[in-house]
Amino acid sequence: SAVISQKPSRDICQRGTSLTIQCQVDSQVTMMFWYRQQPGQSLTLIATANQGSEATYESGFVIDKFPISRPNLTFSTLTVSNMSPEDSSIYLCSVQTSLEQFFGPGTRLTVL
Amino acid sequence: GESVGLHLPTLSVQEGDNSIINCAYSNSASDYFIWYKQESGKGPQFIIDIRSNMDKRQGQRVTVLLNKTVKHLSLQIAATQPGDSAVYFCAERYNFNKFYFGSGTKLNVKP
DSSP states (O other), X not given: OOOEEEEOSEEXXXXXXXXXXXXXXXXXXXXXXXXXXXXXXXXXXXEEEETTSOOXXXXXXXXXXXXXXXXXXXXXXXXXXXXXXXXXXXXXXXXXXXXXXXXXXXXXXXXX | OOOOOSSOOEEEEETTSOEEEEEEOSOTXXXXXXXXXXXXXXXXXXXXXXXXXXXXXXXXXXXXXXXXXXXXXXXXXXXXXXXXXXXXXXXEEEETTXXXXXXXXXXXXXX
């Protein structure tokens, strides 16, 4: 298993600003993922972050809006840039170990 | 992104009854499936998984059934307890390590 922590757990931000979310894992993992969960909805994959290479983004998500860093095998950041109220969501970090996929507790973002 | 769903369907059951939560997945090439439980304010928690070469898998109080013919997955919870109240998601893997999530079902257990 993997224990994942995220910072911040929640934040309220002003339109036009940016927020960087941190994800820390208690073990080294090759693949990390960032998901978004809008209110009352399911999880949508934003991007896959592998250490040593650029993140791979899913359709509808771009690097300029959601830049990702993956400096080592236990850590990643997701930045939500130039925020608008439509970015209000829960952002979840996830890792895979063998076949199982584990999730962090999420960061609840509210954009005013 | 892949997932859809503006309003989560709700399943209400009496404590002690069995619950069945259903999920339709989208890709016939999906080879692995997971059921997750998400409690309010928390991230999804792994419940049980099943590979595409299986039809059924049992865990403690939970059973997952896979019908590849109609691309349908179900989660059965025996003797449902108030602590089972949560949102349940199925996830399918069809692109190497990427998982795509169903729209979710809210389970409400009445004491």
